[in-house]
Amino acid sequence: MKAARFDRFGGPEVLEIVDLPDPHPGPGEIRIAVRAAGVNPSDWKKRRGLMDPELPQTLGHEAAGIVDELGEGVEDVAVGNRVFGLSAEGAAQAELAVLSFYAPIPPSLDFPEAAALPAAIETATRALDQLGVASGGTLLINGASGSVGSAAVQLAMARGARVIGTGGPANHEYLRSLGAEPVAYGEGLAERVRALAPGGVDLALDVAGSGVLPELIALAGGAEHVVTVADFAGAREHGVRFSRGDAGRAVHVLGEIGALIEAGRFSLPVARTFPLAGIAEAHRAGEEGRMRGKLVLLVG
Missing domain, CATH: 3.90.180.10 (Medium-chain alcohol dehydrogenases, catalytic domain)
Known part of the structure; x- marks a missing residue:
């Protein structure tokens, strides 16, 4: 699969789209064919070397897409469902992603809008x-x-x-x-x-x-x-x-947010979208900090 990665710290120019082995979900996890993945300030902090010291690093903690593989014990979604959620592996900016926490995409949202939600x-x-x-x-x-x-x-x-x-x-x-x-x-x-x-x-x-x-x-x-x-x-x-x-995530909100969205009581705008190959441009736009709303990568 294609995935965003960097093997040295620095500016947006260190970001690459590389071929990596397809991931597979563990017990209680699912894999999705990613349609959109959120971009966050933690991404450029990681890229600058301000967070994790190891190299190389993949990127992305939130995504939305279509379920295409179920881990052991998963019974609350089926292959083909539209879902959004969080990747504990930090590798969601890719064609395939394993989600540890997930929920159905609210009916009124498209994939980019759903991918903008989880981290925020x-x-x-x-x-x-x-x-x-x-x-x-x-x-x-x-x-x-x-x-x-x-x-x-x-x-x-x-x-x-x-x-x-x-x-x-x-x-x-x-x-x-x-x-x-x-x-x-x-x-x-x-x-x-x-x-x-x-x-x-x-x-x-x-x-x-x-x-x-x-x-x-x-x-x-x-x-x-x-x-x-x-x-x-x-x-x-x-x-x-x-x-x-790491003190415990409030993942309960993933399943709760849909009711607020469908009732017109919650929205999170997408400021701009980029293709996966445009990840460096997305980082530059994010670091400028002039846009209201989330930056989202479109995949597939």
Whole structure:
């Protein structure tokens, strides 16, 4: 099968499409013929050598496609079904991918839209679960207009929370359309938040990693009320929980998101698609950071 890989660290030019042996699912897993695969910031962090030291490395943790092989004990899907999900192997940007966690694609979505979902909704849900976001509370999300942030806004609102979200002025109308109350980030953030919530907020989620954990701690009344998915060093310095997948993934959301999507209560836009062979261009576009929504590779 064709798959994205790199055998040295560096810029997008190190990415290659190579032939690799076809993978096969283990017990409880499925294999799909990939139709679309999501691209995430972790991909270029891996490519730069900021995450995993070993070489070579494949890429991709989320994909959507057609089931073509079942692992032992799998009875909840059949060959030919449309599914989306997460690859524990990190090799989903390929013609074939093994999914460890999966769910049927919501009827109203196409393959690129489905491939954009898993990483963003799992990350957002895991953080919301760890914070204990529930009905009646006020949640501040720092970096609310990106894929994970906008997913967190909508999922928190589905739980009945009030959401205040930081973002640049150009994204404020988008945040309002999701139901959040927007505030500008940067100097004076705490004062702007207190103008909306004079007593501060109940909980805070940092998605942007922009060095504002002290302000979030003060607004939420303590480090125990704050979670970050983006600032590992700041979390250690300030005693904030850093949410990471190896502590347990919130895969339950894969099976839950369809009802919200079909009810018109959740959407995650696809900003741009690329062919698998255009992966280097996708990385360049992602690293520029100017697009709202997910980048997706089209396969097959």
